[in-house]
Amino acid sequence: MIAFLLKRTANAAFVMLAVAFLAFLIFRSFGDPVEMMVNEQATQAERAELRERLGLNDGFLTQYIRFVTNAVQGDFGISYRNQQDVMVLIAERLPATFELVLVATVISLVVGIPLGVFTAVHRNSRLADALQLTSIVGVSLPSFVVGILLILAFSVTLGWLPAFGRGETVDIGWWSTGLLTPSGRAALVLPAISLATFQITLVMRLVRAEMLETLRTDYVKFARARGVPRARVHWIHALRNCLMPVITLTGMQIGNLIAFALVTETVFQWPGMGLLFIQAVTFVDIPVMAAYLMLVSFIFVVLNTIVDVTYAWVDPRLRDDTAAAGGANG
């Protein structure tokens, strides 16, 4: 088991290094940050000097190694645009993105699971067909379109919810939360729904497929035969057995949601990490872009590693595959 853990960790570290490498390759085609930083009257010499001071004239490998060396020590430099410590900038934005993703996940489960059960149980009804069709629209509509439509309906026409921003926030230590104030909660509704649209469909379809399988199993038939009420059979006995893959999927999707949040955050001016990244891209703010990519890939790697390790823990065959393979070759 220890060998397995070590191997997974080494894999994870390698993935991170590769991401940083690719990121640095891409940054070279983003353009010149110095042009965005100096004022209109700066001379060519001043520009060249700034470029030199930022180390932009160094070779690609030198810049990459310098970045990795500093990053390992937790130093991501200071932002070209905001002139603040990059880690502080990201730590300020992290709670906003995290709360958005969390609420979107909750919405997707609360809406998606019942819909999935319903469409499975009443699979031939018109309503279920309609829901299935709507869910296709849900996946097909790009999330910025969903966002704009929500804003037009609930902010402009009805005037119920704010069109942008995060409302009032309360600081708990370094964590800022919008969940404790009425305006913070109101501001969260539209972006969370917009981010959850895709996820709802995903959960609903997964639950439906699992339910259809489960409903055919013997224990469900026996339960029916025993006279257990239908609702109880569906919502308790059958549903429970469908939830395992839903939980795995939800866990794995958190990384995706953080990445998707980028679009939602831009539409709703949600002050999270995605918005920070988008602005960093337009400004060629390399330290911020690099740190964001590292963080997102870190979240992905950690989630995947946890899932792998859990599976290995649950299923010894996965853990021993190296030994088995080695044995076969030897």
Added chain:
Amino acid sequence: MTLRHYLFATAAVSALALPAQAQNILDWGANRDIGSLDPYSFGDSFTINVLNHVYEGLVRYDRDLTIEPALATSWEILDDQVTWRFTLREGVTFHNGNAFTAEDVQASLTRVSHETSPLKGNLPAYVSSEVVDDYTIDITLNGTYPLLLNDLTNIHIFDRDWLVENNAELPTDIGAGVEGYATYNANGTGPFFVESRQPEAQTVFTVNPDWWDEPQHNLDGFVLRPVTSPATRVAALLSGEIDFTNDAPVQDLPRLAAAPTVNVLEGVDLRTVMIGFPFRETLASGAPNPFADRAVREAMYKAIDLNLIHERIMRGKSRVAGAVVAPPIPGYSEDLDTIPEYDLDGAKALLEEAGVSEGLSFEFNCLSDGLVNEEQFCQAIASMWSRLGLAPQLDVAPRAVQSPKRTGGQTDVYTLGWATLPMLDSYSPLIQIFHSKEGNSGVFNWGDWSYPELDALVQAAGQELDLETRLQLQNDAMRIIKDEHIMIPLHQQPMAWAVTTSVSEMPLFPDNKPRLWFARMGSDG
């Protein structure tokens, strides 16, 4: 949560917001956030513009964009012609209560002209300063220089003691990776002070009750709320969440104008859009460069249908320009502001005479995030030149990608918009764009041209203290530009702001800078 809860929640919010409405708090939905609370952090016009509500310069622009006294009450040039003596306003205090004196001016000038300051180019002539007494300061320049006051409008004055206490006497140095106290905190003398700031969310400005000047505004404060997405900005304006935006998207103007709660403020920007040519031996492709020939540039000019671009692409909202500066800029003269007839046949004849071969291929470099409708007018011009028998290769990309190509001479024909900021004088494009590229001059001379006669005129103007004579010299220099077609002016681009009906007064400035100390809300305005 149920829908009823949300309704209740929003009702509670609007109840909270009501006293704020009565308090005249203006919500400003900008298209971006300010980069920092430190006006010297980098040369970004918008950040400096917003922070001008908090920090002030020795002089400032009034409603008509003419320079008037601010923290300095009067000034004179001493006998040596290079030292300026400023008499400072007495009884001014910073937001932290410290009194404003000459030492503060000196500390600020030292900070802004420090070698690591990204803003030092905004004060090019500064050499040193000397405190004469508490309310008098001498500023020494590197020569006679007429535009010091223009430069000083954008040099904000810090409190020396505050800088010293917080170890912020030097500007932030990104290269050294050091953060600065002034990045997060502000302490000026201006009409508003910074109450709180959450980057990318909101920065709250509250009225300064101890401001030295008689306020013309009736605001109790304003909130700068960046809303990057244009569609969201429009929605927020329609729903009344913001009262004002300084960037109303052109495509949404009819819709905004039709809304009963919104007023659109339209005008023409000072920014003149121009096309520049390479004067180097060869094109970026290595082929011989025909553009150094005046006749070729004239042909290209005649082949552009300026009125068509004005009507179709700029939807009639631009101002067709013949001169390289806009009418409100000192140095503008009507006789330079003429445009040639659109004449495709004449242009073809000129090209033939100049011996330019059919199908000449060259790069045409435009920005995707630059001027108003830049992609569209570049496409239109490219097709007009194709009709002339040339083969322009349109290259459109974001500024960050195009700038290195432009400054490095790796492209051929390019676009450039110039608003003469922060100087608001025709000397600005002359020294920055049209002067030969040498030393601090001709930074934007991306085509590498050199006209010694023009350089001499510009240099003479740069040392001429008499306004009339100086403007005449600048006018002569601009006549050379016109006659030689060094660059082709296209138009001054349109600008649009929008306010809700809760704002009763919001003067629109052609330099596209909101000055909320002139804004009024409510019906009492």
